[in-house]
Amino acid sequence: MARSFTIEETGFPDAPGMMLATVKALKEMGGSASIAELDEKVVEIEGVSEEEQSFEMVNNPGTPRLNYYLAWARTYLKRGSALENSSRGVWALTPIGSSIETYEQTQKIYDQVVEEEKERARLKRLAKSGKANSDTIALQLELPSDTSPNSADEAEADWEDKLLSVLRKMDPSAFERLAQRLLRESGFTKVEVRGKVGDGGIDGVGVLRVNLVSFQVYFQCKRYTGGVSAGEIRDFRGAMQGRADKGLFITTGHYTAQANEEATRDGATAIDLIDGRRLCELLKSNSLGVSTEMVESVTIDPSWFESV
Structure with missing residues (x-):
């Protein structure tokens, strides 16, 4: 079956093709999905290679080009x-989305949005020049304004990008010690950093107690900007084979869809994956180098004072 789109290291992918692939993926998943589920399904049905998944945005290292443009789709x-x-x-x-079957239909939506943005830009120029009348301004306000992918997550992504930039500059041994501290804060005991040459890439080990049962967990941590492949997950599993109950792979990058599948492959020792975004959340929730500030909002009710 012909691919709906391709992802290259530079240049813009076929947006209508990515839109069509998104619709196809949602239909196969029953009409709804989380972003992670949807992206993985697109990879599956389109046969997107691990190399394509590893390409990153030039102006935003750490952000996979595939996921960025799927967000735009x-x-x-x-x-x-x-x-x-x-x-x-x-x-x-939606019912409209469910009716989409062809590339021409997604092309029509794409062209519609592009024209709306051109019109919005024209009206903004008129408003800035002082030549816009009230009708022009009203039309500008009526046009859709949500022109960025996942706009609700932009503020969150901003601090995460800054934190990931700091983490990727850490000395490898310091990053291993950070992983050790994070595991301790998360309830692990007897956490040791090993990182010995010839130890198959195993960086450390810890014990996690769940109710009455304890598990020995080997972990590996990598300061990546790109994607961790299925091969690297297999290599890690091979190194820990017969030595641990579970594995934990921590990276500042992301995992390819094939890596996610390999981590939970039937019949093999399970390996839990923590990518860069999840790592940021864990550091924040455990207050490890990240602090949050709650802003107080005060509302005054004048009518209350009138009834005193």
Whole structure:
């Protein structure tokens, strides 16, 4: 079956093709999916290679080009009323989306959104020049304004990108000690950093107690910017074979869809994966080098004072 799109190291992919692949993936998944589930399904049905998944945005290292442009594909489809998304990050087909079967249909939505943006830009120029009348300004306000993918997550992605930049500059041994501290804060005991040459890439080991049962967990941590492949997961599993109950792979990068599948392959020792975004969340929740500030909002009720 012919691919709907391709991802290259530079240049823009076929947006309508990615939109069509997104619709196809959602249909195969029953009409709704989380972003991670949806991206993995697109990889599966389109046969996207691990090399394609490893390509990153030039101006935003650490962000896979595939996932970035799939986010834009969802945005275009939402603007065309073909998709909707909930506050929990679940995307679903609308009746319009369910009716999409061809490339021409997604091309039409794409062209519609592009024209809306051109019109918005023209109206903004008029408003800036002082030549816009009230009708022009009203039309500008009526045009859809959600022009960025996952706009609700932009603020969160900003601090995560800054933190990942710091983590990737750490000395390898310091990063291993950070992983050790994080595991201890998360309830592990007897956490040791090994990192010996010839130890098959195993960086450390710890014990996790769950109720009455304890598990020995080997971990590996890598300061990557790209994607961790299925081969690297297999190599890690081979190194820990017969030595641990579970494995934990921590990276500042991301995992390919094939790596995710390999980590949970039937009949093999399970390996849990923590990517860069998840690592940031864990550091924040454990207050390890990350602090949060709650802003107080004060509301005054004048009518309350009148009744005193």
